[in-house]
Amino acid sequence: MDLNQEFEYITCIVERVLVSQGVNTIVASYINMLVNLAILFLLVWIIKYLIRHFVVESFKAFTDKTVTTFDDFLIQSNFPKYVGQIIPLLLIYYSLPYIFADFPGLLEGSFFSFNLYIFLNIYAIILCVWIVRSLIRTSRNYLKTQEEYSDKPIDSYSQVVLIILWVIGFMFIFAEITGESVVSFALSLGAASAILLLVFKDTILGFVASIQVSVNDIVRIGDWITFSRYGADGNVTEINLATVRVQNWDNTFTTIPTYSLISDSFQNWRGMQESPGRRIRRAIYIKQNSVKFLTTEDLQHFKKIKLISDYVENRQQEIDRYNEKNGVDKSILLNGRNQTNLGIFRKYADNYLHEHSAINKDLYIIVRQLAPTAQGLPLEILCFSKDKRWENFEYITADIFDHLIAAIPFFKLKLFEAPSGDDFQHIKFDSRHTKV
Structure with missing residues (x-):
């Protein structure tokens, strides 16, 4: 007796016993089918239980010991669980012809006649999609870690x-x-x-x-x-x-x-x-009426500032030679060439940036005047910080402008700032609105 005959013999045991006890053949066939279905569902449940609690858990234990993370992502995408459903599906697929041997219409009828093979084939297609989908998700998650x-x-x-x-x-x-x-x-x-x-x-x-x-x-x-x-x-x-x-x-x-x-x-x-630096670009607004020519006393004062002492002296020597050569009357300060406090401050700001340890010296460092506005004369600072992280960049920017703003009064310059309510409170007027 071959294997198919053995399966047919096993699946018909209940029917033969019932018929031998005088039960109607049709009733015995239905009872035999229901018993076989119950046994099949029990076997499927046992197989799924074993796969879930032993095979899958063993695979998890194996992945915990491996160095690669690809198998870990296989677990996360339920790949072993989906693959484990293949065995119960095959068991059901190949058992149905023996279970429904007396009811072939359920297996080979049309869809509207409750063809079980159609449902099994649809489930098999969906299972294949799930398996491939888990592989795609595993590959995606793994590549993200590279x-x-x-x-x-x-x-x-x-x-x-x-x-x-x-x-x-x-x-x-x-x-x-x-x-x-x-x-x-x-x-x-x-x-x-x-x-x-x-x-x-x-x-x-x-x-x-x-x-x-x-x-x-x-x-x-x-x-x-x-x-x-x-x-x-x-x-x-x-x-x-x-x-x-x-x-x-x-x-x-x-x-x-x-x-x-x-x-x-x-x-x-x-x-x-x-890039090797992050750009700092901001302007300081100078009151234009605070810009003036420098006297000899002013120049002596600025020579004491370390960052510009050499510049002030060399620049003044160059200006003096030019004025002497052209016979300029310096009894009036306006005549000839002169240095201004704003020009000295521009040079100071430029030297300060070149000396600053957080500024990239290989990129642009520019201190320039922009067109005057109603808010004053913009003195723009353009340079690049070495550290490009946002919090450090803001700290470096604030440190530079803290220093430059505090240095402006030393050059007898004034910052522009719109008057606030406190400023107006200090102004007193008489009854005829004339300033006292």
Whole structure:
């Protein structure tokens, strides 16, 4: 007796016993089928229990001892659990012909006649999709831990593959239900391509944008971007098929459509982060009526300032030679060439920046005047800090301007500042509104 005959003999034991006891053959067949189903469900439950509590747990214990993290991500994506369902599925698949030997219509009838094989095939297709999906998610999570892929939009790629996987899975399911071939079903989709394009418009745009973002290296995970249209100002934490997630500096999150990265304008600060310095650019506003020519006494005073003592002396010698050569009458200070307190201060600020340890001397260091405004004469400082971290950058900037603002009175200059309420309180007027 071969293996098939042995299975048929085993699955019909209950029926033969019942018939031998005088039970009706049809009733005995139904009871035999129900008993076999109960035994099958019990075996499936035992196998799933053993797989869940022994095989999966053993795999977890094995992954804990390995160095690589790939197998750890397999556990997180339930890969062993899905693979373990293959054995119960095969047991059910190959047991049904023997259990329903007296009821072939349930196995080979149409879908509306409760064809069990259709349900099993659909479940098998879904199980295959789950297994492949867990592998894709495992690969995605593993690649995110690798430094060379940390700034790549891995989520976008994985989502595209998952969409294609589910489309293929639904094609096989539909073909299984209708009895049509997968090829003919795929060809029929061509007629509905316009509808599909309309339904999946955002997905297609996101897919195209993800490719362009990656190929053109527009944005990476970890980049600091400013996107005023969406109120985003912070680090990119995630790039997927439909959206880009930005964690703002106040720890809120802003979601930006991926397609907007190539259709709209935004600011990416990666160039600054990769450069040897971060730019400091700020102006000090000087009251113009405090700018004046320097007398001999003023020059002697400024020669005592270490950073500019050599400059003041050498510059004055050059000016004196020019005035003597051209016979300039210096009884009036306006005549000829002269130094000003603002010019001396500009040189002082320039030397101070060159001496500052936090400033990158290989990049621009400029102290310049801008066009006068109603708020005074802007004296702009432009330089680059070596440390590009935000908190240190702000500290360096504040340290520089603390010093320069405090130094301004030493050069007999005044800062412009709009008068406040306290300033007006110190002004007294008589009854005729004339200042006393």
